[in-house]
Amino acid sequence: MSFLSIRGVRKRFGDNAVIRGIDLDVGKGELVCLIGASGSGKSTLLRCINLLEPIDDGEIFLDGVDIAEPGLDPRPVRQRVGMVFQSYNLFPHMTAVQNVMLAPRRVKSMTPAQLAEPVRALFRRFGLEDHMDKYPDALSGGQQQRVAIIRALAMEPEILLLDEITSALDPELVGEVLDVLRKLRGDGMTMILATHEMAFAREVADKVCFLNQGQILESGTPEAIFTAPTHDRTRAFLKRVL
Amino acid sequence: MTDSSNGPALTRRAAYEARLRRRSALIAAGSSAVIVLAIVILVPLAPGWTAVKKSFFNAEVFARTFPGLLQAFLMDIAIFAWCAPLIAIMGLAIALCRDVRNPVLFPLRAFGALYTDIFRGLPVILVIYLIGFGIPGLGLPRPWNSPYIWGSLALIVVYAAYVAEVIRSGIDSIHQSQRAAAQSLGLSEADTMRYVVLPQALRNVVPANMNLFIALQKDVALLSFIGPVEIFRQAGVYKSLMANFTPYVGAALIFLAITIPATRYADYLMSRQRGRR
Numbered sequence A: 001m002s003f004l005s006i007r008g009v010r011k012r013f014g015d016n017a018v019i020r021g022i023d024l025d026v027g028k029g030e031l032v033c034l035i036g037a038s039g040s041g042k043s044t045l046l047r048c049i050n051l052l053e054p055i056d057d058g059e060i061f062l063d064g065v066d067i068a069e070p071g072l073d074p075r076p077v078r079q080r081v082g083m084v085f086q087s088y089n090l091f092p093h094m095t096a097v098q099n100v101m102l103a104p105r106r107v108k109s110m111t112p113a114q115l116a117e118p119v120r121a122l123f124r125r126f127g128l129e130d131h132m133d134k135y136p137d138a139l140s141g142g143q144q145q146r147v148a149i150i151r152a153l154a155m156e157p158e159i160l161l162l163d164e165i166t167s168a169l170d171p172e173l174v175g176e177v178l179d180v181l182r183k184l185r186g187d188g189m190t191m192i193l194a195t196h197e198m199a200f201a202r203e204v205a206d207k208v209c210f211l212n213q214g215q216i217l218e219s220g221t222p223e224a225i226f227t228a229p230t231h232d233r234t235r236a237f238l239k240r241v242l
Numbered sequence B: 001m002t003d004s005s006n007g008p009a010l011t012r013r014a015a016y017e018a019r020l021r022r023r024s025a026l027i028a029a030g031s032s033a034v035i036v037l038a039i040v041i042l043v044p045l046a047p048g049w050t051a052v053k054k055s056f057f058n059a060e061v062f063a064r065t066f067p068g069l070l071q072a073f074l075m076d077i078a079i080f081a082w083c084a085p086l087i088a089i090m091g092l093a094i095a096l097c098r099d100v101r102n103p104v105l106f107p108l109r110a111f112g113a114l115y116t117d118i119f120r121g122l123p124v125i126l127v128i129y130l131i132g133f134g135i136p137g138l139g140l141p142r143p144w145n146s147p148y149i150w151g152s153l154a155l156i157v158v159y160a161a162y163v164a165e166v167i168r169s170g171i172d173s174i175h176q177s178q179r180a181a182a183q184s185l186g187l188s189e190a191d192t193m194r195y196v197v198l199p200q201a202l203r204n205v206v207p208a209n210m211n212l213f214i215a216l217q218k219d220v221a222l223l224s225f226i227g228p229v230e231i232f233r234q235a236g237v238y239k240s241l242m243a244n245f246t247p248y249v250g251a252a253l254i255f256l257a258i259t260i261p262a263t264r265y266a267d268y269l270m271s272r273q274r275g276r277r
Helices: A040-050 A072-081 A096-108 A112-127 A142-154 A173-186 A199-202 A222-227 A232-241 B002-005 B012-045 B049-056 B059-099 B105-118 B126-135 B148-173 B178-183 B189-204 B206-226 B231-240 B246-276
Strands: A004-013 A016-026 A031-035 A059-060 A082-083 A159-163 A189-193 A205-213 A214-219
Touching: A004 A040, A004 A222, A016 A040, A016 A205, A016 A214, A031 A040, A031 A096, A031 A159, A031 A199, A040 A082, A040 A159, A040 B189, A072 A082, A072 A096, A072 B178, A082 A142, A082 B178, A096 A112, A096 A142, A096 A159, A096 A173, A112 A142, A142 A159, A142 A173, A173 A189, A173 A199, A189 A205, A214 A232, A222 A232, A222 B148, B012 B049, B049 B246, B059 B105, B059 B206, B059 B231, B105 B148, B105 B189, B126 B148, B148 B189, B148 B206, B178 B189, B189 B206, B206 B231, B206 B246, B231 B246
Parallel strands: A031 A189, A031 A205, A082 A159, A159 A189
Antiparallel strands: A004 A016, A004 A059, A205 A214
């Protein structure tokens, strides 16, 4: 079984069936891109994997264990599954470094002394060492999003979920965030990325899934999806966005 | 143009706006002067003015009672000073009660809701009477029958309900995405509240809470009805003694000296907060 294995997941909000039976396998170290129109269920699927939304039906296996089991404590799972959001969601009353240290301190009971060096190393690696002590509102969108990624990485997750993390950025800031993802890819980090950055998906993804109305209509290598889509809807979508 | 003398730095638009501003200032000053003049001329023409002036604006009485009133006002400040922190703590506790999601703690949640409903639904003076006369009526020994204790308790329970509601609105104002971010990192509900939601929520409601505490400062005077000799009661004593209402005017001035600057400051904080959003 794959590292992350999603089987028959369904999720509805009231009358609105957002996820209508999704199967997806993500191997260790793979980068899977979810593409599709707004409202196709990309974000909801990621929120379900992080257990921010309880699923109505189906199973989500992480390393062979069903994490979607109703009644299961979600917190140990969330420590293993990092998430980065479209609108960064940094804590505005904390500096960048406080944002990053909060969860390791509270959840893993690490001391600031223990964290100082590894956290500084993360900031340095992603070019933010000079901005550690700034508050989020003193940082650009790209810098904030990079801090948000560092915040997720500080928990040493086994898989990272990235929910349209460049969609709120000015075009000239998108590149610096994508560079971070390239580095993480080089590290062998397992990632699922919901994105509108088709060129990036094509460049780095191991697998691309096209979501349409809560289902994966088509998936395969970037080559296959972008050059020879088999489905009409995929073709229509790609024609609009490329 | 007349403004060309001000140098080339003044743009046409700036000159136009300066002209408008001068005109508005002139009109405002003129209309204010007319109103003040009217009051100064017309009010003394009222048939009872001499009597009112003698009994409410008597300089001699004012001078004799003002120091005593100031002295009594220290009691108001003392009552305020020991009530305020307790109100803040209790208000926060009740706000948190109302936010618990754990079903085991449902009684807490129900208590919080009931509490705020009851104490926001009663006139303050009624609560002061009920607690202030009711509890000492149990025949408690000194000092536990003191109206200072039970009157203060009445103020505390009432204002804690209002503060709780304000804090709760602050908690609600923190966007769901902040909770989602905290939870996605594995933080517990309690840690999410303590480290992420509450610090932001409390900061947002500082101006609203300041307004409540200004109201509290005034309502301290209500305790005079159950005994404590604070400024309002002291003014009443002077009034009886001198058969003159001027001490009440003096008391009003003392209250205003505190409440107007505090209100202005709260307004300033609020407008600054609006500007930040």
